[in-house]
Amino acid sequence: MSASAAAAGKLRLLQALIRVRAWLEAVPYSVLALPLRFGVAWIFASSAQVKLINWQRTIDLFAEEYRVPLLPPELAASMALSIEVAAPVLLVLGLFTRFAVLVLFGMIAVIQIFVYPEAWLRRGAGITVPKGRSLRGWIGCFDAGIYSIDETSEAPVGYAKIADLRSRAVKSFLMAKAKRLMTSST
DSSP states (O other): OOHHHHHHHHHHHHHHHHHHHHHHHTSOHHHHHHHHHHHHHHHHHHHHHHHHHTHHHHHHHIIIIIOOTTSOHHHHHHHHHHHHHHHHHHHHHTSSHHHHHHHHHHHHHHIIIIIOGGGGTSTTOSSSOHHHHHHHHHHHHSOOOSSSHHHHOSSSOSHHHHHHHHHHHHHHHHHHHHHHHHHHHO
8 A cells, every 4th residue: 555545544534533523513512411411310319229229238338338437327328318319300400410410529529538548549440430420520510501400490590590699698688687686776
């Protein structure tokens, strides 16, 4: 094969890759966000189901193997279960998506730091699935997409709306406190 034929073959391959990339870039993010959200939700909902199947065994695992510091096993198991039940629901609905992902990251950080610290050293070991971590990271960096309650609802669930609500709540709290102080001083 001559050098010009090899170069032409590489050029055709490069052009095909450029066409595939352009085709993939034409897919809207919101279409990609749905399977990302559902995938992460599936991972944690499955874990919650396993905990619910045999609650006593779950408590025993938290007492004997996991040994989360500062928390009694019953409380740690209840917290893990509530996170694994609530976060997938929020992700599927697209409601408070970044908050749900942040809570899941916190749970995974506790697992990786306190429960299985040696898992950082072994490739592929540990309680989490590497794909799950990257999916949560993707959702946390971006958003839930337009097919979510965060985006479609007129209710104050967007982050700008939450900040506005928070400032209004603080203002009304301070006004109520000022009224109480004024009435108590008279």
